[in-house]
Amino acid sequence: MIDIFIKTHFSGGHHLRDYPGTCERPHGHNWKVKVQVRATSLDQLGMGIDFKTLKKQLSSVPVLTQCSSNK
Template identity: 75%
Template sequence: MDIFIKTHFSGGHHLRDYPGTCEQPHGHNWKLKVTVRADQLDQLGMGIDFKVLKARVNTVVDELDHCNLNDHPAFAAVNPSSEHIAIFLFKALQQPLAGEHYRLYSVEVSETDSSGVIYFGD
């Protein structure tokens, strides 16, 4: 069973060496979807409590909200593209979202309603 939450964060960035306007500082309201896969339900009938899932995701997302992503240590050596943001979030959430009967399955990051990426881990 796949259990997910949707959330968002706002932040600025620029893509170093990008051949176009995205090299200039600009911002996005990134939309996120974090999915956990459960192989069985607990005694309450849940794969993971939404409250727990939201709290663990928000702890990591709060690091990115309203900041210049280029200044974040995770993006010092790589561009803060949607792809790298998804990888960062997946790696940061993998341990907190590893339970006895569930695990992090995917992280989806969208810059707009019509473009985004889904990362499933290595």
Template identity: 65%
Template sequence: MFDIFTTTHFSSAHHLRDYPGNCEKPHGHNWKVEVTIRADSLDQLGMGLDFRDLKAALKPIIDQLDHRDLNQHPAFADCNPSSENIAKYIFDELKKSLTTERYRPYQVTVLETDACGVTYRE
């Protein structure tokens, strides 16, 4: 198996509803995101998935999160825009366009800071 990954980032604001502390107040992060696709085999060019294709699939998802209040995003209407839920959202969106017989999303890591983050795997 081959794990193909890329990293990106976005900046946004959020607040955690009903959180017992400062994170209930609006604040922002420069989120870092690492996406890993798992390929069972290589294509005729010797690639599991072209990095260009991975970046192209990820870009519109990140663009929907960048420079906005995540609490206003439809995906977080019924749940907090926590790192956990953001990672799952990105994973689920990638699944729609990057799932084939040969490869599929494997994990998404979202970091709020350089020292704190979460990894989601299905």
């Protein structure tokens, strides 16, 4: 088995409606993401998965794209 890791980060913002405090105003958070993929076999190039493919799949995760959590 081969373990493949990829790390990335994203920033997200939100506010808490009707919250009695500073979190009612728009504010942001920074998040770190670490993904581990385990390959049980290798392809003809000797790879478990192409990093380009893995990065593309990771960037398509909806929570990692720009959106508002308050919609």
